[in-house]
Amino acid sequence: MHEECGVFGVYLKDVKANIAQLSYLGLLALQHRGQESAGIAVAGGENILIYRDLGLVTEVFKKDILGTLHGDAAIGHVRYSSAGSNSWEDSQPILHHFSGGSFALAYNGNLVNQSELSSMLAIPYKNSNSCPTDSRLICKLIEATKEKDIEKALEKVAQQLKGAFCLVLLTEKKLIGLRDSYGFHPLVLGKIKDGYVIASEDSAFSIIEAHYLREIQPGEMVVIEKDNFKTKQILPCTKKSLCIFEHVYFARPDSNVFGENVAEIRERIGARLAVEQPADADIVISVPDSGRFAALGYAHQAGITYQEGLMKNPYIGRIFIQPDQALREYSVKIKLSAIASIVTGKKIIMVDDSIVRGTTSRKLVKLLKKSGAKEVHVRISSPPVDFPCKYGIDTPNKKELWTNHFSIEALRKLIEADSLGYISLEGLTGVFQKNKPSDFCTACFSGEYPL
Numbered sequence: 001m002h003e004e005c006g007v008f009g010v011y012l013k014d015v016k017a018n019i020a021q022l023s024y025l026g027l028l029a030l031q032h033r034g035q036e037s038a039g040i041a042v043a044g045g046e047n048i049l050i051y052r053d054l055g056l057v058t059e060v061f062k063k064d065i066l067g068t069l070h071g072d073a074a075i076g077h078v079r080y081s082s083a084g085s086n087s088w089e090d091s092q093p094i095l096h097h098f099s100g101g102s103f104a105l106a107y108n109g110n111l112v113n114q115s116e117l118s119s120m121l122a123i124p125y126k127n128s129n130s131c132p133t134d135s136r137l138i139c140k141l142i143e144a145t146k147e148k149d150i151e152k153a154l155e156k157v158a159q160q161l162k163g164a165f166c167l168v169l170l171t172e173k174k175l176i177g178l179r180d181s182y183g184f185h186p187l188v189l190g191k192i193k194d195g196y197v198i199a200s201e202d203s204a205f206s207i208i209e210a211h212y213l214r215e216i217q218p219g220e221m222v223v224i225e226k227d228n229f230k231t232k233q234i235l236p237c238t239k240k241s242l243c244i245f246e247h248v249y250f251a252r253p254d255s256n257v258f259g260e261n262v263a264e265i266r267e268r269i270g271a272r273l274a275v276e277q278p279a280d281a282d283i284v285i286s287v288p289d290s291g292r293f294a295a296l297g298y299a300h301q302a303g304i305t306y307q308e309g310l311m312k313n314p315y316i317g318r319i320f321i322q323p324d325q326a327l328r329e330y331s332v333k334i335k336l337s338a339i340a341s342i343v344t345g346k347k348i349i350m351v352d353d354s355i356v357r358g359t360t361s362r363k364l365v366k367l368l369k370k371s372g373a374k375e376v377h378v379r380i381s382s383p384p385v386d387f388p389c390k391y392g393i394d395t396p397n398k399k400e401l402w403t404n405h406f407s408i409e410a411l412r413k414l415i416e417a418d419s420l421g422y423i424s425l426e427g428l429t430g431v432f433q434k435n436k437p438s439d440f441c442t443a444c445f446s447g448e449y450p451l
Protein backbone atom coordinates (compact mmCIF):
# COMPACT_ATOMS: atom_id res chain seq x y z
CA MET A 1 0.00 0.00 0.00
CA HIS A 2 1.36 3.41 -0.88
CA GLU A 3 0.02 6.65 0.38
CA GLU A 4 -1.17 9.02 -2.29
CA CYS A 5 0.05 12.59 -2.42
CA GLY A 6 0.18 15.50 -0.01
CA VAL A 7 -1.05 19.00 -0.75
CA PHE A 8 -0.36 22.30 0.96
CA GLY A 9 -1.49 25.90 0.48
CA VAL A 10 -0.81 29.16 2.31
CA TYR A 11 -2.03 32.76 1.90
CA LEU A 12 -0.62 35.62 3.93
CA LYS A 13 -2.11 39.09 3.97
CA ASP A 14 1.04 40.82 5.06
CA VAL A 15 3.98 39.27 3.28
CA LYS A 16 6.75 39.56 5.82
CA ALA A 17 7.39 35.84 5.97
CA ASN A 18 9.00 33.98 3.13
CA ILE A 19 6.06 32.16 1.55
CA ALA A 20 8.25 29.60 -0.20
CA GLN A 21 10.04 28.83 3.07
CA LEU A 22 6.69 28.23 4.80
CA SER A 23 5.61 25.93 1.98
CA TYR A 24 8.92 24.10 2.14
CA LEU A 25 8.43 23.45 5.86
CA GLY A 26 4.80 22.42 5.32
CA LEU A 27 5.86 19.95 2.64
CA LEU A 28 8.60 18.54 4.88
CA ALA A 29 5.89 17.67 7.40
CA LEU A 30 3.88 15.97 4.65
CA GLN A 31 6.83 14.09 3.15
CA HIS A 32 5.45 10.73 4.34
CA ARG A 33 2.57 11.14 1.85
CA GLY A 34 4.87 11.09 -1.18
CA GLN A 35 8.61 10.88 -1.65
CA GLU A 36 9.12 10.85 -5.37
CA SER A 37 8.66 14.48 -6.36
CA ALA A 38 8.03 17.83 -4.74
CA GLY A 39 6.96 21.23 -6.00
CA ILE A 40 5.94 24.72 -4.94
CA ALA A 41 4.00 27.37 -6.88
CA VAL A 42 3.95 30.99 -5.68
CA ALA A 43 1.70 33.85 -6.73
CA GLY A 44 2.42 37.48 -6.13
CA GLY A 45 -0.51 39.28 -7.75
CA GLU A 46 1.04 39.48 -11.22
CA ASN A 47 2.17 36.02 -12.11
CA ILE A 48 2.64 32.46 -10.91
CA LEU A 49 6.04 30.82 -10.56
CA ILE A 50 6.49 27.09 -10.15
CA TYR A 51 9.50 25.01 -9.23
CA ARG A 52 9.17 21.23 -9.10
CA ASP A 53 11.41 18.23 -9.55
CA LEU A 54 11.90 14.59 -8.72
CA GLY A 55 13.17 13.81 -5.25
CA LEU A 56 12.54 14.51 -1.60
CA VAL A 57 11.63 18.04 -0.49
CA THR A 58 15.15 18.63 0.82
CA GLU A 59 16.67 17.41 -2.45
CA VAL A 60 14.43 19.50 -4.70
CA PHE A 61 14.57 22.80 -2.81
CA LYS A 62 17.97 24.23 -2.13
CA LYS A 63 18.41 27.63 -0.49
CA ASP A 64 19.06 29.40 -3.80
CA ILE A 65 15.80 28.06 -5.29
CA LEU A 66 13.63 29.03 -2.32
CA GLY A 67 15.11 32.52 -2.44
CA THR A 68 13.73 33.06 -5.94
CA LEU A 69 10.12 32.19 -5.10
CA HIS A 70 8.34 35.29 -3.79
CA GLY A 71 4.65 36.02 -3.38
CA ASP A 72 1.62 36.39 -1.11
CA ALA A 73 0.33 32.88 -1.61
CA ALA A 74 1.69 29.47 -2.46
CA ILE A 75 0.69 25.87 -2.98
CA GLY A 76 2.86 22.81 -2.68
CA HIS A 77 2.78 19.12 -3.48
CA VAL A 78 4.60 15.92 -2.61
CA ARG A 79 3.91 12.96 -4.82
CA TYR A 80 4.00 9.22 -4.83
CA SER A 81 3.75 7.79 -8.33
CA SER A 82 2.29 4.50 -9.44
CA ALA A 83 4.76 2.04 -10.98
CA GLY A 84 6.76 3.32 -13.90
CA SER A 85 5.39 6.83 -14.08
CA ASN A 86 7.83 8.73 -11.98
CA SER A 87 8.74 11.46 -14.46
CA TRP A 88 9.31 15.19 -14.12
CA GLU A 89 6.24 15.87 -16.30
CA ASP A 90 4.10 14.14 -13.69
CA SER A 91 5.38 16.19 -10.76
CA GLN A 92 3.14 18.94 -9.40
CA PRO A 93 1.93 21.71 -9.03
CA ILE A 94 1.11 22.14 -12.70
CA LEU A 95 0.41 25.39 -14.49
CA HIS A 96 -2.54 25.82 -16.83
CA HIS A 97 -4.35 28.62 -18.61
CA PHE A 98 -8.07 29.32 -18.76
CA SER A 99 -10.29 32.14 -19.98
CA GLY A 100 -9.60 34.16 -16.84
CA GLY A 101 -5.79 33.83 -16.75
CA SER A 102 -3.51 31.20 -15.25
CA PHE A 103 -3.67 28.87 -12.32
CA ALA A 104 -1.53 26.24 -10.61
CA LEU A 105 -3.04 23.03 -9.34
CA ALA A 106 -1.90 20.43 -6.79
CA TYR A 107 -4.02 17.35 -6.41
CA ASN A 108 -4.43 14.25 -4.25
CA GLY A 109 -6.80 11.42 -5.08
CA ASN A 110 -8.06 9.27 -7.90
CA LEU A 111 -11.01 9.79 -10.22
CA VAL A 112 -13.11 6.81 -11.22
CA ASN A 113 -14.60 8.43 -14.34
CA GLN A 114 -11.38 9.32 -16.15
CA SER A 115 -12.48 7.64 -19.38
CA GLU A 116 -15.82 9.47 -19.42
CA LEU A 117 -14.08 12.80 -18.77
CA SER A 118 -11.44 12.09 -21.41
CA SER A 119 -14.09 11.42 -24.05
CA MET A 120 -15.95 14.60 -23.04
CA LEU A 121 -12.73 16.47 -23.77
CA ALA A 122 -12.02 14.37 -26.88
CA ILE A 123 -8.57 13.40 -25.61
CA PRO A 124 -7.15 9.86 -25.62
CA TYR A 125 -7.89 8.01 -22.40
CA LYS A 126 -4.83 6.90 -20.49
CA ASN A 127 -5.71 4.31 -17.90
CA SER A 128 -3.46 5.11 -15.01
CA ASN A 129 -3.92 5.14 -11.26
CA SER A 130 -1.86 8.25 -10.75
CA CYS A 131 -2.37 11.85 -9.80
CA PRO A 132 -1.09 13.63 -12.94
CA THR A 133 -3.56 12.13 -15.39
CA ASP A 134 -6.38 13.29 -13.18
CA SER A 135 -4.87 16.68 -12.50
CA ARG A 136 -4.32 17.35 -16.22
CA LEU A 137 -7.91 16.30 -16.85
CA ILE A 138 -9.16 18.70 -14.17
CA CYS A 139 -7.09 21.52 -15.71
CA LYS A 140 -8.51 20.85 -19.15
CA LEU A 141 -12.04 20.65 -17.77
CA ILE A 142 -11.56 24.06 -16.13
CA GLU A 143 -10.34 25.49 -19.44
CA ALA A 144 -13.27 23.88 -21.29
CA THR A 145 -15.83 25.68 -19.13
CA LYS A 146 -14.74 28.94 -20.86
CA GLU A 147 -15.54 30.65 -17.56
CA LYS A 148 -13.46 33.72 -16.69
CA ASP A 149 -14.21 33.30 -13.00
CA ILE A 150 -12.12 30.46 -11.55
CA GLU A 151 -14.62 29.79 -8.75
CA LYS A 152 -17.49 29.32 -11.19
CA ALA A 153 -15.30 27.18 -13.42
CA LEU A 154 -14.23 24.96 -10.54
CA GLU A 155 -17.77 24.68 -9.28
CA LYS A 156 -18.90 23.43 -12.69
CA VAL A 157 -15.99 21.02 -12.97
CA ALA A 158 -16.52 19.61 -9.46
CA GLN A 159 -19.99 18.42 -10.54
CA GLN A 160 -18.34 16.32 -13.28
CA LEU A 161 -15.71 14.62 -11.14
CA LYS A 162 -16.40 11.21 -9.61
CA GLY A 163 -13.98 9.75 -7.13
CA ALA A 164 -11.59 10.96 -4.48
CA PHE A 165 -10.08 14.41 -4.82
CA CYS A 166 -8.53 16.95 -2.53
CA LEU A 167 -7.06 19.87 -4.38
CA VAL A 168 -5.47 23.24 -3.85
CA LEU A 169 -5.56 25.74 -6.67
CA LEU A 170 -3.69 29.02 -6.92
CA THR A 171 -4.43 31.95 -9.21
CA GLU A 172 -2.57 35.26 -9.22
CA LYS A 173 -4.96 36.46 -6.49
CA LYS A 174 -6.72 33.49 -4.90
CA LEU A 175 -5.99 30.30 -3.02
CA ILE A 176 -8.76 27.70 -3.29
CA GLY A 177 -9.16 24.39 -1.46
CA LEU A 178 -11.69 21.75 -2.50
CA ARG A 179 -12.56 18.30 -1.10
CA ASP A 180 -14.77 15.68 -2.80
CA SER A 181 -18.24 15.07 -1.43
CA TYR A 182 -17.36 11.68 0.11
CA GLY A 183 -14.39 13.12 1.98
CA PHE A 184 -12.19 10.12 1.20
CA HIS A 185 -8.95 11.82 2.15
CA PRO A 186 -8.31 14.59 4.65
CA LEU A 187 -7.96 18.29 3.90
CA VAL A 188 -7.71 20.72 6.78
CA LEU A 189 -7.79 24.45 7.30
CA GLY A 190 -5.56 26.41 9.67
CA LYS A 191 -4.82 29.97 10.69
CA ILE A 192 -1.39 31.51 10.36
CA LYS A 193 -0.74 35.07 11.52
CA ASP A 194 -3.00 37.19 9.30
CA GLY A 195 -3.61 34.45 6.78
CA TYR A 196 -4.77 30.91 6.24
CA VAL A 197 -3.20 27.59 5.51
CA ILE A 198 -4.59 24.42 3.92
CA ALA A 199 -2.98 20.99 4.12
CA SER A 200 -3.61 17.28 3.76
CA GLU A 201 -2.76 16.91 7.45
CA ASP A 202 -2.46 19.37 10.31
CA SER A 203 1.02 18.06 11.16
CA ALA A 204 2.02 20.62 8.50
CA PHE A 205 0.64 23.43 10.70
CA SER A 206 2.66 23.25 13.91
CA ILE A 207 5.99 23.39 12.06
CA ILE A 208 5.06 26.84 10.71
CA GLU A 209 3.31 27.98 13.89
CA ALA A 210 -0.10 27.84 12.32
CA HIS A 211 -3.00 26.40 14.28
CA TYR A 212 -5.73 24.00 13.31
CA LEU A 213 -9.14 25.54 12.64
CA ARG A 214 -11.17 22.68 11.21
CA GLU A 215 -11.53 20.11 8.45
CA ILE A 216 -12.57 21.33 5.03
CA GLN A 217 -15.86 19.48 4.84
CA PRO A 218 -16.68 16.91 2.16
CA GLY A 219 -18.00 18.87 -0.83
CA GLU A 220 -16.78 22.23 0.54
CA MET A 221 -14.76 24.80 -1.38
CA VAL A 222 -12.85 27.49 0.51
CA VAL A 223 -11.60 30.60 -1.26
CA ILE A 224 -8.93 32.77 0.33
CA GLU A 225 -8.09 36.23 -0.99
CA LYS A 226 -6.18 39.17 0.43
CA ASP A 227 -9.18 40.68 2.22
CA ASN A 228 -11.69 37.91 1.99
CA PHE A 229 -12.36 34.37 3.15
CA LYS A 230 -15.29 32.52 1.61
CA THR A 231 -16.64 29.05 1.98
CA LYS A 232 -19.27 27.30 -0.05
CA GLN A 233 -20.76 23.82 -0.03
CA ILE A 234 -20.56 23.18 -3.76
CA LEU A 235 -21.30 19.43 -3.67
CA PRO A 236 -23.91 17.79 -1.43
CA CYS A 237 -22.45 15.30 1.03
CA THR A 238 -25.02 12.52 1.18
CA LYS A 239 -22.63 9.87 2.43
CA LYS A 240 -19.19 10.13 3.95
CA SER A 241 -16.57 7.56 2.92
CA LEU A 242 -13.52 8.44 4.99
CA CYS A 243 -10.48 6.33 4.14
CA ILE A 244 -9.90 4.25 7.25
CA PHE A 245 -6.34 3.47 6.15
CA GLU A 246 -5.42 7.09 6.85
CA HIS A 247 -5.73 6.17 10.53
CA VAL A 248 -4.30 2.66 10.24
CA TYR A 249 -1.18 3.54 8.28
CA PHE A 250 -0.89 6.60 6.09
CA ALA A 251 -1.23 9.65 8.29
CA ARG A 252 1.33 10.90 10.78
CA PRO A 253 0.61 9.97 14.42
CA ASP A 254 0.58 13.64 15.47
CA SER A 255 -2.06 14.52 12.86
CA ASN A 256 -5.74 14.91 13.62
CA VAL A 257 -7.50 13.15 10.78
CA PHE A 258 -11.28 13.32 10.39
CA GLY A 259 -11.36 15.06 13.75
CA GLU A 260 -9.50 12.36 15.72
CA ASN A 261 -5.85 12.04 16.66
CA VAL A 262 -4.06 9.31 14.72
CA ALA A 263 -1.79 8.11 17.56
CA GLU A 264 -4.73 7.78 19.97
CA ILE A 265 -6.79 5.89 17.42
CA ARG A 266 -3.89 3.51 16.70
CA GLU A 267 -3.53 2.81 20.44
CA ARG A 268 -7.23 2.04 20.65
CA ILE A 269 -6.99 -0.24 17.63
CA GLY A 270 -4.10 -2.07 19.35
CA ALA A 271 -6.09 -2.43 22.55
CA ARG A 272 -9.03 -3.85 20.64
CA LEU A 273 -6.69 -6.21 18.78
CA ALA A 274 -5.40 -7.50 22.14
CA VAL A 275 -8.97 -8.30 23.22
CA GLU A 276 -9.83 -10.01 19.95
CA GLN A 277 -6.51 -11.77 19.33
CA PRO A 278 -4.72 -12.56 22.60
CA ALA A 279 -1.46 -14.53 22.72
CA ASP A 280 0.79 -15.85 25.43
CA ALA A 281 4.02 -13.86 25.16
CA ASP A 282 6.89 -12.23 27.07
CA ILE A 283 7.05 -8.98 25.11
CA VAL A 284 5.13 -6.97 22.50
CA ILE A 285 7.15 -5.34 19.73
CA SER A 286 6.12 -3.23 16.77
CA VAL A 287 7.10 -3.10 13.14
CA PRO A 288 8.39 0.47 13.08
CA ASP A 289 7.12 3.03 12.54
CA SER A 290 3.45 2.70 11.68
CA GLY A 291 2.87 -0.34 13.94
CA ARG A 292 4.25 1.38 17.05
CA PHE A 293 1.13 2.97 18.55
CA ALA A 294 -1.03 -0.09 17.90
CA ALA A 295 1.66 -2.23 19.60
CA LEU A 296 1.68 0.12 22.61
CA GLY A 297 -2.11 -0.14 22.83
CA TYR A 298 -1.90 -3.93 22.56
CA ALA A 299 0.79 -4.19 25.26
CA HIS A 300 -1.08 -1.91 27.63
CA GLN A 301 -4.35 -3.79 27.22
CA ALA A 302 -2.71 -7.23 27.50
CA GLY A 303 -0.50 -6.25 30.45
CA ILE A 304 2.63 -7.38 28.56
CA THR A 305 5.84 -5.31 28.40
CA TYR A 306 6.36 -3.30 25.22
CA GLN A 307 9.91 -3.29 23.88
CA GLU A 308 11.62 -2.09 20.73
CA GLY A 309 12.75 -5.38 19.23
CA LEU A 310 13.21 -4.16 15.67
CA MET A 311 15.36 -1.24 14.69
CA LYS A 312 14.74 0.81 11.61
CA ASN A 313 17.47 2.47 9.64
CA PRO A 314 16.07 6.02 9.42
CA TYR A 315 18.06 6.83 6.30
CA ILE A 316 16.26 4.35 4.06
CA GLY A 317 13.12 5.49 2.25
CA ARG A 318 9.80 3.78 2.88
CA ILE A 319 9.83 0.11 1.87
CA PHE A 320 7.23 0.22 -0.85
CA ILE A 321 8.63 3.19 -2.66
CA GLN A 322 10.55 1.27 -5.29
CA PRO A 323 8.24 -0.05 -7.96
CA ASP A 324 10.72 -2.76 -8.89
CA GLN A 325 10.31 -6.04 -6.93
CA ALA A 326 14.03 -6.84 -6.74
CA LEU A 327 14.80 -3.47 -5.18
CA ARG A 328 11.91 -3.83 -2.78
CA GLU A 329 13.26 -7.19 -1.54
CA TYR A 330 16.64 -5.61 -1.02
CA SER A 331 15.28 -2.62 0.86
CA VAL A 332 13.36 -4.84 3.32
CA LYS A 333 16.65 -6.45 4.30
CA ILE A 334 18.51 -3.23 4.85
CA LYS A 335 15.68 -1.33 6.44
CA LEU A 336 15.02 -3.30 9.62
CA SER A 337 17.25 -5.25 11.97
CA ALA A 338 16.44 -7.21 15.12
CA ILE A 339 17.93 -6.35 18.50
CA ALA A 340 19.14 -9.80 19.55
CA SER A 341 19.66 -8.95 23.23
CA ILE A 342 15.97 -8.01 23.48
CA VAL A 343 14.41 -10.82 21.45
CA THR A 344 16.61 -13.81 22.32
CA GLY A 345 14.74 -16.56 24.14
CA LYS A 346 11.48 -14.54 24.16
CA LYS A 347 7.97 -15.33 23.06
CA ILE A 348 7.11 -12.26 20.99
CA ILE A 349 3.95 -10.57 19.76
CA MET A 350 4.86 -8.52 16.68
CA VAL A 351 2.24 -5.90 15.76
CA ASP A 352 2.09 -4.61 12.19
CA ASP A 353 -0.49 -2.46 10.40
CA SER A 354 -1.27 -4.71 7.43
CA ILE A 355 -0.19 -7.65 5.30
CA VAL A 356 -0.35 -6.91 1.59
CA ARG A 357 1.95 -9.33 -0.17
CA GLY A 358 3.28 -11.02 2.96
CA THR A 359 6.92 -10.87 1.93
CA THR A 360 7.81 -8.32 4.60
CA SER A 361 6.09 -10.27 7.39
CA ARG A 362 7.87 -13.47 6.37
CA LYS A 363 11.26 -11.75 6.36
CA LEU A 364 10.64 -10.17 9.75
CA VAL A 365 9.54 -13.42 11.38
CA LYS A 366 12.65 -15.11 9.98
CA LEU A 367 14.83 -12.24 11.15
CA LEU A 368 13.44 -12.41 14.69
CA LYS A 369 13.81 -16.17 14.88
CA LYS A 370 17.33 -16.05 13.50
CA SER A 371 18.11 -13.49 16.18
CA GLY A 372 16.98 -15.90 18.89
CA ALA A 373 13.22 -15.34 19.34
CA LYS A 374 11.51 -18.47 20.70
CA GLU A 375 8.06 -17.75 19.23
CA VAL A 376 6.70 -14.99 17.00
CA HIS A 377 2.98 -14.24 17.09
CA VAL A 378 1.97 -11.79 14.36
CA ARG A 379 -0.93 -9.43 15.07
CA ILE A 380 -2.32 -7.12 12.40
CA SER A 381 -4.09 -3.86 13.22
CA SER A 382 -6.31 -3.97 10.12
CA PRO A 383 -8.50 -6.72 8.65
CA PRO A 384 -7.20 -8.73 5.65
CA VAL A 385 -6.79 -6.51 2.56
CA ASP A 386 -8.67 -8.48 -0.12
CA PHE A 387 -9.54 -5.75 -2.63
CA PRO A 388 -7.59 -3.03 -4.44
CA CYS A 389 -8.30 0.62 -3.70
CA LYS A 390 -9.86 2.82 -6.38
CA TYR A 391 -9.59 6.07 -4.49
CA GLY A 392 -6.01 7.19 -4.59
CA ILE A 393 -4.11 4.52 -2.66
CA ASP A 394 -1.80 2.45 -4.80
CA THR A 395 -2.52 -1.17 -3.90
CA PRO A 396 -1.43 -4.33 -5.65
CA ASN A 397 -4.10 -5.88 -7.86
CA LYS A 398 -6.43 -8.57 -6.51
CA LYS A 399 -4.16 -11.39 -7.69
CA GLU A 400 -1.17 -10.01 -5.81
CA LEU A 401 -3.05 -9.63 -2.53
CA TRP A 402 -2.06 -12.74 -0.62
CA THR A 403 -5.21 -12.97 1.46
CA ASN A 404 -7.18 -13.75 -1.70
CA HIS A 405 -5.19 -16.94 -2.20
CA PHE A 406 -4.68 -18.27 1.28
CA SER A 407 -6.66 -18.91 4.42
CA ILE A 408 -5.33 -17.21 7.55
CA GLU A 409 -3.84 -20.53 8.67
CA ALA A 410 -2.14 -21.01 5.27
CA LEU A 411 -0.84 -17.45 5.44
CA ARG A 412 0.49 -18.10 8.96
CA LYS A 413 2.43 -21.08 7.65
CA LEU A 414 3.78 -19.05 4.73
CA ILE A 415 5.08 -16.28 6.93
CA GLU A 416 6.36 -18.93 9.37
CA ALA A 417 4.68 -17.32 12.39
CA ASP A 418 3.58 -19.26 15.46
CA SER A 419 0.18 -17.59 15.25
CA LEU A 420 -1.45 -14.91 13.13
CA GLY A 421 -4.42 -12.76 14.05
CA TYR A 422 -6.18 -9.77 12.50
CA ILE A 423 -8.50 -7.22 14.06
CA SER A 424 -12.09 -7.56 12.85
CA LEU A 425 -13.69 -4.89 10.67
CA GLU A 426 -16.25 -4.19 13.40
CA GLY A 427 -13.44 -3.91 15.93
CA LEU A 428 -11.56 -1.46 13.74
CA THR A 429 -14.47 0.82 12.88
CA GLY A 430 -15.71 0.67 16.48
CA VAL A 431 -12.72 2.47 18.04
CA PHE A 432 -13.63 5.94 16.76
CA GLN A 433 -15.51 8.36 18.95
CA LYS A 434 -16.39 11.17 16.56
CA ASN A 435 -17.13 9.10 13.46
CA LYS A 436 -19.67 6.31 13.03
CA PRO A 437 -18.60 2.98 11.47
CA SER A 438 -20.76 3.83 8.44
CA ASP A 439 -18.76 7.07 7.89
CA PHE A 440 -15.76 5.07 6.66
CA CYS A 441 -14.69 3.63 3.36
CA THR A 442 -13.61 0.06 4.08
CA ALA A 443 -13.73 -1.19 0.47
CA CYS A 444 -10.25 -2.73 0.51
CA PHE A 445 -11.43 -5.09 3.25
CA SER A 446 -15.06 -5.61 2.30
CA GLY A 447 -15.17 -5.04 -1.47
CA GLU A 448 -18.11 -2.67 -0.92
CA TYR A 449 -17.01 0.28 -3.02
CA PRO A 450 -18.89 3.49 -2.21
CA LEU A 451 -18.49 4.65 -5.84
Ligand code: SF4
Pocket residue numbers: 184242243244245246388389390391392393441442443444445
Ligand atom coordinates in the same frame (compact mmCIF):
# COMPACT_ATOMS: atom_id res chain seq x y z
S1 SF4 B 1 -10.46 1.30 -0.45
FE1 SF4 B 1 -9.21 1.20 1.43
S2 SF4 B 1 -7.38 2.42 0.99
FE2 SF4 B 1 -8.94 2.94 -0.55
S3 SF4 B 1 -10.01 4.76 0.23
FE3 SF4 B 1 -11.17 2.95 0.87
S4 SF4 B 1 -10.33 2.44 2.91
FE4 SF4 B 1 -8.87 3.82 1.92
